[in-house]
Amino acid sequence: MKRILQYIFFIMLISASTVSFGQEEKSDEIKNLSDKISYIMPGNSKFLLRGYAHSGLEYVPDSKMTFVGGAFNPLFIYRQSDRLLFEAELETSFEEDKFDVGLEYANMSYIITKTMTLRLGKIFVPFGIFVDRLHPAWINKFPNTPLGFGHDGVLPGTDLGIEIRGGAYAGNLKYNYSFYVVNGPQLNTGEDHADDAGKLDYGIAFDNGFNKSFGTRIGLLPFSNSSLEVGFSAMIGNVGARGTEYEKVGSQLYAVDLTYVKTLNFMQSMLDVRAQASWVNVDDADYPVPDDPGQVYTFTNKSNTFFGQVSIRPAYVSAKFIKNLEFAVRYSDLNTPEGAMWETNTERWDYSLNYWIDWRTVIKFSYQSQSGGDHNEDAGEDAAGSGNAFFLHWAIGF
Amino acid sequence: MKERLIFFIGVVVAVTIVLLAAGCSATSNVAANRSGAQLWGENCVRCHNAPTPATLSDWEWEVAVSHMRLRANLTELESEKIVEFLKSVN
Known part of the structure; x- marks a missing residue:
């Protein structure tokens, strides 16, 4: 009987050690994963690139049929903090055999209230x-x-x-x-x-x-x-x-x-x-x-x-x-x-x-x-x- | 014509001052009683189709809605509710 109790105690001891080791292993694994992705998570300042693009085909009877447009407008949004935001949009287009770049808008916004x-x-x-x-x-x-x-x-x-x-x-x-x-x-x-x-x-x-x-x-x-x-x-x-x-x-x-x-x-x-x-x-x-x-x-x-x-x-x-x-x-x-x-x-x-x-x-x-x-x-x-x-x-x- | 314009501007300024004064002292039940989903649906379509929540990640929505708060003249409460909704269904 005493031997059986010793045996059970021994099994429980090994199990507890294994579980504890497993938990530590998982905790380390989560920490490693967290470290791996932390570099892509933004801090307090956040930057986002949005925008739009368009082009098309234009047909004027008895005059012309031509592809037109070819415009691409990237919008840069930078949130410096909860109250401060900077936005700028470029306007790029290909018209009349030349490539144009313009500044559509660029401004800083501060949320007062x-x-x-x-x-x-x-x-x-x-x-x-x-x-x-x-x-x-x-x-x-x-x-x-x-x-x-x-x-x-x-x-x-x-x-x-x-x-x-x-x-x-x-x-x-x-x-x-x-x-x-x-x-x-x-x-x-x-x-x-x-x-x-x-x-x-x-x-x-x-x-x-x-x-x-x-x-x-x-x-x-x-x-x-x-x-x-x-x-x-x-x-x-x-x-x-x-x-x-x-x-x-x-x-x-x-x-x-x-x-x-x-x-x-x-x-x-x-x-x-x-x-x-x-x-x-x-x-x-x-x-x-x-x-x-x-x-x-x-x-x-x-x-x-x-x-x-x-x-x-x-x-x-x-x-x-x-x-x-x-x-x-x-x-x-x-x-x-x-x-x-x-x-x-x-x-x-x-x-x-x-x-x-x-x-x-x-x-x-x-x-x-x-x-x-x-x-x-x-x-x-x-x-x-x-x-x-x-x-x-x-x-x-x- | 100039008199009409001055009158027009005067009316606009007067109405604005009244509204601003009222707005400062009044708390609206309208925004408070509306869910983030309602505000998202109602305000986005004032200019464009309502965006699919899965379009952006949670932190990207924070930035995008900050941008839209300024563009669409949303209040702080409205923008916060919209962000929370978009995050909750993302």
Whole structure:
């Protein structure tokens, strides 16, 4: 009996040692694995590379059929701490037989309070909704911008300055706001290109005087599910160069925008409605007549542009192919000053049938029908000419 | 036209001051009562399709939502709830 007890004790002793050894071994194994992966885990500062790319095929009947685009926009996001963030987006593209690299925006944001952020640097000017929210190719439901937007448009895109922005609640009403001071647009006096006299040039690196442009956008979201947003934007400032006869020329821009995104249960679909109406007013000024610099001409320098778009996607039906389809239609127009050398009255309808490969990758089959715009071909890249065009366009966000 | 613009700006500034003042003193039940999943679904689609949570890792979502907090004017509570939701289903 005594022998049996000794034997059992001996077995238990060995088992305990083995278990203890096993536990230590596992603990060491976990530590080794943890050490191996620790170098890829971020510290308090975190860096993320995002962005998007797009290209496509454009067919203009009786004119051209060409592959276009080839653009790649890397977005660098660096979170220095919980309150400090730096973001920069490059814009690289291959157009007109050359490779272009541009700085879309680069700014530092500091979160001041739970509902307020300070932003410094090159920013998207929060004027309306298209530039600030909808322009990336994988978000834009069309292969092009509405009339009046884009690099040669009549509305602001990016600029250098300071912005206070945020979102908050007033009771149960949600709102968002932005107040900013930027270098602002500059008046083109036609010195380099006489046909552009009276236009506003945006996104220039240095201001032409001490006067800055001040602006705001206020967005109101009256429904608790944030489905509806109505926004009001304004931007004012002098645009003439200091020390010139245009020094006192001012500009006043304002816009109203609307966003409505709603699930339509009876159609098992997602409805998406956007619209923006914008007005650009520049004080009257005299510009030299191109062929006779001794003479001047003037015009009432007021432009306006509008776009409205509706899209519907049967995202909640069971058929996979159908649920990835989306149909979108957009109307836009652009009216520039009568008497200006860049005068135009252009209208455009865009139709697009989109197929979403995943939530951020889309193929767009689009048709564009444009009328007007024949007053002057220098009215802008989007406004020049009438006619129809077809696009096959793909875009990926990453 | 200038008078109209000044009036417009005045109205916008006045409304903003009122809203900011109200916002500072009021605590909203709207965001507090909504889940992270609801806020994720409702706010993302205001500009683009709602992202699949598996797209990014947990720490990457922290950075991405910080970015979107600024772009979409989300409040701190909204962004925190969205991050927690994305991490929880990742």
